[in-house]
Amino acid sequence: MCLYKVLRAAVALRPGRDELVTDTANFPTDRFLVDSVGAELGLTVRWIEGPDDVAAVAGPRTAAVVLSHVDYRSAAIADLAGITRVVHERGGLTVWDLCHSVGSIPVALDADGADFAVGCTYKFLNAGPGAPAFLYVNARHHEAFGQPITGWMGAADTFGMAERYVPAPGIRRALSGTPPVLGMVGVQEGVALLAEAGxxxxxxxxxxxxxxxxxxxxxxxxxxxxxxxxxxxxxxxxxxxxxxxxxxxxxxxxxxxxxxxxxxxxxxxxxxxxxxxxxxxxxxxxxxxxxxxxxx
Amino acid sequence: MCLYKVLRAAVALRPGRDELVTDTANFPTDRFLVDSVGAELGLTVRWIEGPDDVAAVAGPRTAAVVLSHVDYRSAAIADLAGITRVVHERGGLTVWDLCHSVGSIPVALDADGADFAVGCTYKFLNAGPGAPAFLYVNARHHEAFGQPITGWMGAADTFGMAERYVPAPGIRRALSGTPPVLGMVGVQEGVALLAEAGxxxxxxxxxxxxxxxxxxxxxxxxxxxxxxxxxxxxxxxxxxxxxxxxxxxxxxxxxxxxxxxxxxxxxxxxxxxxxxxxxxxxxxxxxxxxxxxxxx
The missing domain is CATH 3.90.1150.10 (Aspartate Aminotransferase, domain 1)
Incomplete structure (x- = not known):
């Protein structure tokens, strides 16, 4: 769901651009979602063989490039900063999947200029099977960030029960319904353990x-x-x-x-x-x- | 997310119909999502004051009617079977929110002919704060059921890591990413307790x-x-x-x-x-x- 949200948000931030880019080695959920969002919004998916090919295909039609930071099969680390720079030069946005890097290798999304990222907490964050996913939106996109799965927890006044949806300021607008509290206890413990180790x-x-x-x-x-x-x-x-x-x-x-x-x-x-x-x-x-x- | 999925699926099953119906007393998340899906698909939202008004507005343009089975404020029980029958007579589909009825009053979705339903497990199912939500798709819609948040767990061959998404047969296609296992332990216990009591x-x-x-x-x-x-x-x-x-x-x-x-x-x-x-x-x-x- 996190990837769906940020991908839809990314496309909405680049109106008029009609291509998504991802690689054939990407994790199935990522590929399936790129395909689904492409189909529902009438965008063309440009398939590449791996992150190294981004420079060859990203251009004036590229809305967003969706890549895994660490390849789920080979463990190859993509050049997050370098690829983000290339995509930005062509006017597109980057969506990074951190499932195999968060909690395993240092990630510097702000410093590297990433636009969006998603990840899971049940691998290197040790939060247990099927633990909650997370998403990242660069602060420069917060005010323009819109996502289709609106709900009371992402609304400006959650308990206002207002007639119309008004998104909360900042990252809270990325929330939808009620968050999984029990699952987040696992995240809290897993992240605390990681923070202690460094x-x-x-x-x-x-x-x-x-x-x-x-x-x-x-x-x-x-x-x-x-x-x-x-x-x-x-x-x-x-x-x-x-x-x-x-x-x-x-x-x-x-x-x-x-x-x-x-x-x-x-x-x-x-x-x-x-x-x-x-x-x-x-x-x-x-x-x-x-x-x-x-x-x- | 469950409501977003079934609402998108319902609309896709009624091409050419350009109206959604819901009531102003519905829970904020429901109303916000009806608004969001209406906006993204270019549908008109017909606002009614309560379930009793469905008969007056449902017609040949109605794609789906979204209502709560039990009103979150007044506790009024909607006539699930009767309203579903009226909506079907007009060619539309029903989406029922069971948050305040599941585990509290008997619900007979199959018998009453409901098309779709969603609900939470953290109220009368006692599964803990923010416990996982669920969705229901009437078996007659299973094969035609499509939803936008595709992912590996809803694919026919989860570990096939196939090139393209092929939905699983039956209700499993409603899944997206990896389900929240820890949260589902709470559901298992809560539902078992309810089943024991009856x-x-x-x-x-x-x-x-x-x-x-x-x-x-x-x-x-x-x-x-x-x-x-x-x-x-x-x-x-x-x-x-x-x-x-x-x-x-x-x-x-x-x-x-x-x-x-x-x-x-x-x-x-x-x-x-x-x-x-x-x-x-x-x-x-x-x-x-x-x-x-x-x-x-």
């Missing part, structure tokens, strides 16, 4: 865990037919590592049945999640050993 | 509690300047009772400060919530005594 330390451990997986993969798994799908350069890799294997789907089931809780990602990816607050080095080593045994 | 017994106690409030109000409060804003006929009154008083706003604050947790509803309503699973007769009598003292 995002820089979390990032440092994530890099070390990723490096550990890559080193063990090179030594043990590449000889068994695995390849590495994630960037090898630490600065370009997010908080997980994806390995590829021709028999990944079957192997993923075997791994899960044996207590190694990876994610299978079509067509041949085995994604190894490495949440630094809850994942240790010895446990990663044990998992890699188990993969070696079971795939051997 | 909706008919809950309704019987709600009627008795409402009658108790009315009797005490007539004896103690009407002489102090209060009037009764809820239907006196048990069959036409939902699970709460609203009293009116010229000084209701100030008095409400005094009551809350003194432990009588009512809701103030503009302009002059004091809403007395009577959730049968958690509210007892002696406690209602104590609250009414306190109101008499503090308003005296």
């Amino acid at each position: 995002i820089e330390r979390v990032r440092a451990k994530a890099v070390a865990l990723g490096r550990w997986v890559l080193d063990l993969a090179d030594e043990w798994l590449v000889p068994l037919g695995f390849t590495v799908a994630s960037p090898r350069e630490d600065a370009r890799r997010g908080g997980h590592v994806t390995l590829r294997h021709p028999d990944a789907e079957r192997l993923s089931r075997v791994l899960i049945d044996n207590g190694v809780l990876i994610d299978f990602r079509r067509p041949d990816g085995i994604r190894i999640g490495l949440s630094p607050l809850t994942t240790g080095f010895t446990e990663v080593r044990a998992a890699m050993e188990r993969i070696r045994e079971l795939a051997g | 909706i008919e017994r809950v309704r019987a106690k709600a009627v008795a509690l409402g009658r108790w409030v009315l009797d005490l109000a007539d004896e103690w409060l009407v002489p102090l300047g209060f009037t009764v804003a809820s239907p006196r006929e048990d069959a036409r009154r939902g699970g709460h009772v609203t009293l009116r008083h010229p000084d209701a706003e100030r008095l409400s604050r005094v009551l809350i400060d003194n432990g009588v947790l009512i809701d103030f509803r503009r302009p002059d309503g004091i809403r007395i919530g009577l959730s049968p699973l958690t509210t007892g007769f002696t406690e209602v009598r104590a609250a009414m005594e306190r109101i008499r003292e503090l308003a005296g």
Whole structure:
């Protein structure tokens, strides 16, 4: 819902522009929503293969570019600041999906000039399965920000029960109905834990865990037919590592049945999640050993 | 979000019809959303004063009629079956808001032929503050049901990560992103409690509690300047009772400060919530005594 809201708001801020841009590697919900919003508003969707192609397609018809900050499969980090700059030069707006970066790598939306962002709290923010999503609107868009899912909590005077909707000033206008209080308790706790650890330390451990997986993969798994799908350069890799294997789907089931809780990602990816607050080095080593045994 | 989804779906099912109908007494979120959807789709909103006026305005231009089953202020129960029949005769669709009826009075959406419904679970379903909302789509609309907030959980093959969105068969297509699991635990517990008690017994106690409030109000409060804003006929009154008083706003604050947790509803309503699973007769009598003292 957050992505739908900011995407509709972004398009409304760029009247006359009739194209949306996203990449084919983006997460399904993002792609589906770009398609849906394009269809309902009569916009053309320009599909690119990855964030590097933005410069080639963004132009005077581009209303908004929707990208994930960290690729959910490869863990490649997109150049948020650089791409935002290019999109702005062409007069468009950026919508960043932070699901795989928030709580994992430092994000500086204000400093980088991002227009909109959305994210989930159930991955690196540790707020529990299906925890509430969030959205970000750059302060320069607050007063012009409008969204279609109006409701009493986003109205200027919530308990005024006014005849017509008048949006609240500032970011509160992004709210719709009553927020999920129980779910937000999880967010509160998860965010507090992260704040205590500090995002820089979390990032440092994530890099070390990723490096550990890559080193063990090179030594043990590449000889068994695995390849590495994630960037090898630490600065370009997010908080997980994806390995590829021709028999990944079957192997993923075997791994899960044996207590190694990876994610299978079509067509041949085995994604190894490495949440630094809850994942240790010895446990990663044990998992890699188990993969070696079971795939051997 | 649920109301936005079903309202958009309803309009899409009645192409060529350019009017939405709702009443000025409807809950703010409902009215705001009817206005928003009307504005985004270029539809006219026909405002009526209450459910009784549907027959006078529903016609060949009516796409959907949006009403609350139980009025959030007066507790008046709308004739769900009768109004749905009238709207269908004119070729339109009905969207019912069950927030103040689900878990409080028996609802028979299938039997009554309703098209769509939405509701919250944090009132009479006892699922906690801001608990997840729900929506209902009559089975006859399942295959044609489309909604704008597409996402992976509503797709036919969630983990297929397909190139394009293909909706799941049946009601699952109404899902968008990842559902709020923690919040749904509250729903599970609240619904289980209700199922154990049985909706008919809950309704019987709600009627008795409402009658108790009315009797005490007539004896103690009407002489102090209060009037009764809820239907006196048990069959036409939902699970709460609203009293009116010229000084209701100030008095409400005094009551809350003194432990009588009512809701103030503009302009002059004091809403007395009577959730049968958690509210007892002696406690209602104590609250009414306190109101008499503090308003005296």
